[in-house]
Amino acid sequence: MKNIILKNRYTLLVTVLTVYIVVLVIEGFITGRQAQVLDFENPFFDLNIKDLEGLRERRA
Amino acid sequence: MSNIVEARALTKTYGSLKALDGINLTIPTGAISGLIGPNGAGKTTALKALIGLCDVEGELNVAGMDPRAARHKLMEDVCFIADVGILPKWFKVSQLIDYVEGVHPKFDRIKTGEFLSTTDIPANKRIKELSKGMVTQLHLALVMAIDVKLLVLDEPTLGLDIIYRKEFYDRLLNDYYDGDRTIVISTHQVEEIEALLTHLNFINNGEIVLSAMMTDLADIYTEVVVDPEQIAQADALNPIHIRELLGKKSYTFESVPKAQLQPLGEIYTPSVADLFVAKMKDSRHE
Amino acid sequence: MNKFHLLQFHALLQREILEHRNMFIMAPAILAGLILLFSVWAMTRMGQDTVSISIEYMALLFDGLSPLEMAPMFMIPAIPFIGIFYFCAIIYLMNSLYQDRQELSILFWQSMPVSNLNTVLSKLVTIGMVAPLFYIATMFALYVIALFWLAILGWSYDIEVAGLGYMFLAAVVSLIFVYLSIVTTALWLLPTIGWVVLFSAFAKRTPILWAIGVFILVGFLEEFIFGTQFLGNFVQSRSTPTQYLILDFQDVVERLINYDMLFGIMVGSILLAGAVYMRRFID
Numbered sequence A: 001m002k003n004i005i006l007k008n009r010y011t012l013l014v015t016v017l018t019v020y021i022v023v024l025v026i027e028g029f030i031t032g033r034q035a036q037v038l039d040f041e042n043p044f045f046d047l048n049i050k051d052l053e054g055l056r057e058r059r060a
Numbered sequence B: 001m002s003n004i005v006e007a008r009a010l011t012k013t014y015g016s017l018k019a020l021d022g023i024n025l026t027i028p029t030g031a032i033s034g035l036i037g038p039n040g041a042g043k044t045t046a047l048k049a050l051i052g053l054c055d056v057e058g059e060l061n062v063a064g065m066d067p068r069a070a071r072h073k074l075m076e077d078v079c080f081i082a083d084v085g086i087l088p089k090w091f092k093v094s095q096l097i098d099y100v101e102g103v104h105p106k107f108d109r110i111k112t113g114e115f116l117s118t119t120d121i122p123a124n125k126r127i128k129e130l131s132k133g134m135v136t137q138l139h140l141a142l143v144m145a146i147d148v149k150l151l152v153l154d155e156p157t158l159g160l161d162i163i164y165r166k167e168f169y170d171r172l173l174n175d176y177y178d179g180d181r182t183i184v185i186s187t188h189q190v191e192e193i194e195a196l197l198t199h200l201n202f203i204n205n206g207e208i209v210l211s212a213m214m215t216d217l218a219d220i221y222t223e224v225v226v227d228p229e230q231i232a233q234a235d236a237l238n239p240i241h242i243r244e245l246l247g248k249k250s251y252t253f254e255s256v257p258k259a260q261l262q263p264l265g266e267i268y269t270p271s272v273a274d275l276f277v278a279k280m281k282d283s284r285h286e
Numbered sequence C: 001m002n003k004f005h006l007l008q009f010h011a012l013l014q015r016e017i018l019e020h021r022n023m024f025i026m027a028p029a030i031l032a033g034l035i036l037l038f039s040v041w042a043m044t045r046m047g048q049d050t051v052s053i054s055i056e057y058m059a060l061l062f063d064g065l066s067p068l069e070m071a072p073m074f075m076i077p078a079i080p081f082i083g084i085f086y087f088c089a090i091i092y093l094m095n096s097l098y099q100d101r102q103e104l105s106i107l108f109w110q111s112m113p114v115s116n117l118n119t120v121l122s123k124l125v126t127i128g129m130v131a132p133l134f135y136i137a138t139m140f141a142l143y144v145i146a147l148f149w150l151a152i153l154g155w156s157y158d159i160e161v162a163g164l165g166y167m168f169l170a171a172v173v174s175l176i177f178v179y180l181s182i183v184t185t186a187l188w189l190l191p192t193i194g195w196v197v198l199f200s201a202f203a204k205r206t207p208i209l210w211a212i213g214v215f216i217l218v219g220f221l222e223e224f225i226f227g228t229q230f231l232g233n234f235v236q237s238r239s240t241p242t243q244y245l246i247l248d249f250q251d252v253v254e255r256l257i258n259y260d261m262l263f264g265i266m267v268g269s270i271l272l273a274g275a276v277y278m279r280r281f282i283d
Helices: A009-031 A049-059 B043-050 B093-103 B109-117 B132-144 B162-176 B214-220 B228-236 B258-264 B272-285 C003-019 C021-045 C048-062 C067-074 C078-096 C106-110 C116-156 C164-188 C190-202 C207-225 C230-236 C249-256 C259-278
Strands: B003-014 B017-028 B032-036 B057-062 B078-081 B150-154 B182-187 B199-204 B207-213 B221-226 B241-245 B248-254 B265-268
Touching (some): A009 C190, A009 C230, A009 C259, B003 B043, B003 B182, B017 B032, B017 B043, B017 B182, B017 B199, B017 B207, B032 B043, B043 B150, B043 B182, B078 B132, B093 B109, B093 B132, B109 B132, B132 B162, B199 B214, B199 B272, B207 B214, B207 B272, B214 B221, B221 B228, B228 B248, B241 B272, B258 B265, C003 C021, C003 C116, C021 C078, C048 C067, C048 C164, C067 C164, C078 C116, C078 C164, C078 C190, C078 C207, C116 C164, C116 C259, C164 C190, C164 C249
Parallel strands (some): B032 B182, B150 B182
Antiparallel strands (some): B003 B057, B199 B207, B221 B248, B221 B265, B241 B248
16 A cells, blocks of 8 residues: 555655545535635626627626 | 675666666675666666665665665665765855754764865855865765765766866775775776775666676686687687777687686786676677 | 754754745845835935924824733734745745755755655744744844834934833734744644645646646546535635734634644645655655
8 A cells, every 4th residue: 555655756646635635525524614615706607698688787 | 794785676667768677786794886887777776776765666675774664764874975966055065064963973073174174175165166076075075974884976976087086086995995884886987996896786777787796807707819710619608798909809708717718819807897898788789 | 852853953944044044034134124224215305393293193102002002013014024924935835845856955965864754844843933033033123223213313302202111022022923923824824835845845847836736626626526615615714814913912822722723734734744755756
């Protein structure tokens, strides 16, 4: 196991980052942290070609 | 005599390039062992592996430790000088000495001072202001003041002029070597160190192609300037190398009894340089 | 940890300071010099009346305040120092395990009997605890000069500047707050520091691009695999500047011992452990 992780810099990096993100996610679920805070609004995400008028209104 | 270095089947690959291809290397305690090979033969990789500066596969034991597991412990007993100026350029000479004194338990500051007083190196200059020869001298001054079991030198005199080169090896032999310490030197310039060595290792394409004591070389290898009428017989004895010499052909043999060679012509012991050329060509054909 | 190990660690810290003397000693000194020059220039532009009114105003402002109450006001001049410090800290951490690999001096460092763990720890202690001391010392010198100057001005304009001693105490207290702020912030941001140091040890070139690029990539992968954004959330929850200042001694314990701080130190240590092991791969 140790040999695989320490085989080269890439395997080590992937292992470390995997452990890190898994710990973050598990902790997040256990403590019930708000998982989605980066809920930024971008008018282009719901771009609808047929609704150009609506877009113009929203952006104005 | 025990061995300070024992390496079995060391392998190191960089992508598809095999820098070390299953090297076996033993270095007895107290030896001055040369690791000689052309550029790119794997010398530096092999030496770095010995001191844990390079991750390799295979069995490795240096001064009773596995360098990969305990580099910093090993470094209390091993010193290293590399072919490139690796001393940090922003250090002043005196600050560098302070640093080594601080981190190395076996460093003797007085010895370094004594050594430096015989050189032109000023203590208040930064390392980047020193010439390459001076940097090497400084590194040697540090290393000679550390009481270690094994000193590893990777092309230590590369790029230095002849005066520095000669002085470097003189000092090493006279002021440092005491018969208990072990020195490993890599180089591609055989002539320069052949008088120093007790053991010889040739390395080519990541493989050790010759490993012998200097005193045994004369027994194992024979060079014969073959008389023209004996050439067919000489060819039959599997020479490892043939070269033209003043219109005659000179054959190099490995492990062929001298009595058998005597009738073929004049017998010599090959110089290390000739042997090197012979072995490099020989290993290329295999 | 015996005596030799302490001395060895001291040598490692000394090495860091010497190598980065521009960032740790010159930068704050130049900043202090500029502030002094600017103050002198501003004084010469002011009329005599303005100067005397200003001094009186200041004397009035501080009148009746205890040093502890005055201290936050003395932290205002510290802001540019803290700004420069954080800027230098980012550069320092980015280069911490990268530069020596670039210039090959790593072969020398690694040929000394210093473990990778101690090397990494020495860099963290340097930036989190030792380097700030140089900034504090420079600010202290600046405050002493300023107070001295104020005393002379007050005397020459014949205004009684009461409480100069209290002001001095307030300056000292404010510097202690600045120091405590930097140290607690270093611990609070340990996950970020760990991330930067990990990529400093990993990248063969441009560690900053690796650090940012992989952060975005991991963020996307997290959302893709788990459908969550805990990574982005985690970083964002630690990046409000108000979290970085300590203005009261009671704050310190509160900031240091709480679940979020300890969890941050824990996950930061995962990344730092990765950086320690990454030091094996130097070629």
